[in-house]
Amino acid sequence: MHHCGLGRVLYLPPSVQTAGTKSVLYDFVENTASDESSWNKIQHLKEDFFSIEDQVAWERWLLSHHLSFLLWLLAIDELTLCELEAVDVPTRITRIERVGTYLNGYGAALTYARMITQEQYAQQIRPFMNQYYPGFSATWAEDYQILKRKIGIILRDDTLGRSVRASFRETVQEHIRTAQDLVPSGPSLLKEILAANSDSLPALGASHFAYDSLFLVRRCRVPKIALATQLSYRVAATARDVQSRPLPDHVDPKAATHLIIVLQRAAASAWAARTTSTSTSAATSVDT
Template sequence: MTAATLTDPRVQAWDFGDFPYGLEPLTMPPTGDARAVRHAAAPDVPDCDVDRVCAELRLLDGGRHGAGRFDLPPASTYEQLFWFRWISGHQVTFALWRLMGALLAEYPADGPAPGGAVLDRLETYVHGYGAMLLYSGSCPRDLYTTLIRPAMFLQHRGFSGTWAPDFRQVRSLLRGRSRGWLQEDDAAGVRAAVEAHRAIHEDVAARLVPNGRSLLQDSVAEAPVSPSERTSVLYDNFFMTLRAPVTDAAVAGQLLRRLRAVALDLAANGLYPLGRDEAVDETQPEGAMVAHGERRLGTVVTAVGSHTADVAWRSS
């Protein structure tokens, strides 16, 4: 794996975790079955220079254009790189779900439709979720099979994405059972983003797990487990996520720090540093959506950063 040499001093060095491709815990508000630890002080959330990060994201363009005089050291192994992507990509997703859920809470199913600015923000967040599915799932199938899936199995043999506490806020939207105003013409972009997310999700799942059976499906006959406070803790623990009464501004700051690390990684290594297991069939509608998502991943990362900055400024 080679390092990326960037040439614009306006982009500073890697500052996420203790070393390049290192991890940081994410602190999220309590939600659903995920509760804050009683009588425990909220952990310190790292400061985020919102203006600087947004400027750097625009220069990096989500990793499409190297910018900044910065030699990014390679990860010591591909296992480290893809483990970073699996954990950090999911953390980005949790923060996106939180911000999406906050928007949806302002516009209930039987209420008036939001304005164009809100719909644009929601559309960008959904595309951001699709981008993180691609990013997290960019590892080769054999590495997923030997590194990531066994680690989840050791956490719980029925480990499941259905346990994700923050998904509850956006489940109806992403599964097509949401607000009436989403059927209006002005929300066509949001509907298209949801369809693209579904196509990406199915492509990543089929590529990484060709037999189509999740850990939950493999274990359901032996040990069926429903989402609960316990499964929320197991899920959060695996993805280094803590629960405390933090503000949306704090969530936004943590999201921006992760988006910057993602952009630096993509600038150094590209989306598929070890290649794609199989080519996407762009002659099919679903394949075309996946390929489009791959090509514009950097643009989406930058756009998500811009909207996230608005939350950080407005909520601080």
Template sequence: MQPQLLFMPQVGHPYQRPAEPPHTAGTAERELPEYDLLGARPVDAQRLFWYRWIAGHQISFVLWRAMGDILWRHPDDPPGDRELDALATCIDGYSAMLLYSATVPRAHYHAHTRARMALQHPSFSGAWAPDYRPVRRIFRGRFPWQGGRSCEALDEAIARNGVTHDHIANHLVPDGRSLLQQSAGAPGVSVSREKEDLYDNFFLTVRRPVGHTELVAQLDTRVAEVATDLAHNGLYPDVDGRHHPVVTWQSAGVMEPLLTGVLRVLDRATRLMAHLRLEEVRS
């Protein structure tokens, strides 16, 4: 599987107005394949886990953008039920992509994935992700409308995301030291445009004018690729005769729906994003 370039609008910029009426990418019902947790076929570890690392992050960028569009419209007043549903679903989709990206065995992650990030920059950090900046506050409960009864499903998704993020971080980097923390003389977590560009470049993301329909179509393509991957290789592939489950039934807890629900939540997020007409925001 080969990672593709992802085309994204600049953070805070509106979508490009379509020259023609938007088509319905991402709105049709799709038949989702079943997948096994433990894959039966041996895989090319370098190729597969590099693809998963890039695709999982790219899908997260698109989901963050959709969330940011909703939050931009609701800094003080609560979103409607449909928008709250979309926020919760996008957060679960992001959690699923944390799980999907982190199926890489720990030794492979340190020898290959983490090493490549360090080559990009010794202090390479997820804090540099441009599209996460507008949505950071919701994960910290900073919007005045959070915490009400209408936000119960959203609160559950946020809690599930926190548990998933911490579980995966503890598995991949058990000493808890990120590249930023390991880098000698790392100057805190200040973020510059240069660092955001480095982050985008690493994840094959190009900033240019993009229409909402085009963005949904890119998400739709990646969801179809993830479906093919999981159906063929399982969530935890066979790497040299061994499986490396990060989350097991025993450790799942609130993460349990994510183990078998990766495709369902991504498909639902894609269709919700397509129907919300986010191209009308920021205009």
């Protein structure tokens, strides 16, 4: 796998509908020594494949979405392991607390997405998405719809749900703040985000493909270590951006520093999970 691909293209496992059931599988492949070596390389790349100096608005938008996608998948995996593994309550609580860390990281990724201006969104981001695929919508993110369903299941458990309830609600509010900050006078983005957080059925087929392809997502079987390594690289790229480039006037420097701390905490949690996980299956099941 070429380093440029590792640095810029995001590799995520495909979801597969299982025949005769209502379940969806995330098709992971088991880690091998070769996988460990190959995917670990991404952490040591010196090149920055996000051209933030040249295309600041789009690159920040792309990078913030990559962070979000990885954190969604990591949270989904932990939620599923809680259901599949026969473990004691403390272990389940530890997994759910990890989900809370990933959701906090997702909130930080949304804060990073707001490091573009209203003018940049109106003149660069939105026109590009509409030209790429007319009607492009946040509701086409299949992984987020799956995450919502998994969170809904865990919230029914008072003991486990307590750990993620506040974190999930905060991410919804961060999502809405993103719309209000970037499009203060127009309802279109806000309507999309509210729809994405509703209980309506997600878009299927071509819409999912369009969403993935715009954000340079390639669906293929990957080991779970791929999530941790790709997240680590992108958190490092985000930190370089925040720490070395001028921030827009509307961005609070303290908030920018804090979002990096939260993202780094999520990346560290992903690595801790990788070293302690005892997954019972290479495929992660998702109830629908």
